[in-house]
Amino acid sequence: MELSFYKYQGTGNDFVMVDNRQNIISKNNTNLIKTLCDRKFGIGADGLILLEDADEPRVDFKMVYFNSDGRESSMCGNGGRCIVAFAHFLGIIKDRTVFTAIDGLHEATIEGDLVSLKMTEVERVEEKEDAVFLNTGSPHHVVFHKDIASLNIKEEGAAIRYSEAYKKAGGTNVNFSQPSEEAVLRVRTYERGVEDETLSCGTGVTAVALAAFATGKVSAKKIKLLTPGGELFVSFEPEGKAFKNIWLTGPAKQVFKGEISC
Numbered sequence: 001m002e003l004s005f006y007k008y009q010g011t012g013n014d015f016v017m018v019d020n021r022q023n024i025i026s027k028n029n030t031n032l033i034k035t036l037c038d039r040k041f042g043i044g045a046d047g048l049i050l051l052e053d054a055d056e057p058r059v060d061f062k063m064v065y066f067n068s069d070g071r072e073s074s075m076c077g078n079g080g081r082c083i084v085a086f087a088h089f090l091g092i093i094k095d096r097t098v099f100t101a102i103d104g105l106h107e108a109t110i111e112g113d114l115v116s117l118k119m120t121e122v123e124r125v126e127e128k129e130d131a132v133f134l135n136t137g138s139p140h141h142v143v144f145h146k147d148i149a150s151l152n153i154k155e156e157g158a159a160i161r162y163s164e165a166y167k168k169a170g171g172t173n174v175n176f177s178q179p180s181e182e183a184v185l186r187v188r189t190y191e192r193g194v195e196d197e198t199l200s201c202g203t204g205v206t207a208v209a210l211a212a213f214a215t216g217k218v219s220a221k222k223i224k225l226l227t228p229g230g231e232l233f234v235s236f237e238p239e240g241k242a243f244k245n246i247w248l249t250g251p252a253k254q255v256f257k258g259e260i261s262c
């Protein structure tokens with residue numbers, strides 16, 4: 001079969017994007033999706049995203065996300081921003097949308113390359129001895145550290161991701177963050193399902209911003225996150241211990257279009 005695809009990236013988190021409204025790719029074809037994401041034997045990406053028809057009124061499309069291990073996973077924030085840019089490119093939406101994903105409905109707006117994505121609400125931030133855990137659509141373990149450039153993210157991230165603490169829950173993503181100036185945080189992320197450091201993680205930087213506010217490291221409600229792949233902004237409204245009206249904003253770009261035999 002000849003498969004048409006588009007390659008998108010959002011601050012260096014990169015995705016194979018497929019218009020699957022005709023159901024050309026089956027969701028349980030793990031080997032095919034893993035191969036398409038393979039950087040040597042396939043196109044190469046951190047994940048693959050299917051755009052499908054939503055079967056509910058006033059919802060423009062459905063997002064189905066797979067990590068590069070080929071398995072469907074939880075919400076992808078950067079992927080959510082990229083699928084909005086893709087839907088705009090396909091002419092499915094104009095400059096705002098409501099779409100559905102594994103964690104529910106998402107509003108989003110697009111202006112040029114800049115996409116703002118409303119994230120799911122966060123009911124609870126769990127403060128541990130030396131870390132913070134929360135779920136922003138995907139599970140995130142957040143560690144604040146004074147020199148994240150010195151860390152071996154793949155090694156230190158994998159140790160936490162595969163630890164007993166997270167085994168039953170199917171693992172977690174791991175973020176290492178270094179406070180910079182006021183309301184600015186550096187972030188490096190180990191991603192579950194990629195099993196390596198990615199250049200940025202949308203649900204990850206969202207988790208870091210909320211964790212920093214919850215632990216008093218920042219007082220602003222709009223935070224700039226500096227990732228190896230670029231800058232992202234997270235804004236939110238604290239409500240008691242919960243967080244609402246959470247928005248993730250940053251660039252989402254089409255890199256190339258392609259055809260692949262598979």
Ligand SMILES: N[C@H](CCC[C@H](N)C(=O)O)C(=O)O
Nearest residue numbers: 073076077078138201202203
């Ligand atoms: N690897 C994550 C999903 C993708 C998250 C990341 N790419 C993002 O931008 O949020 C997980 O399996 O929990």
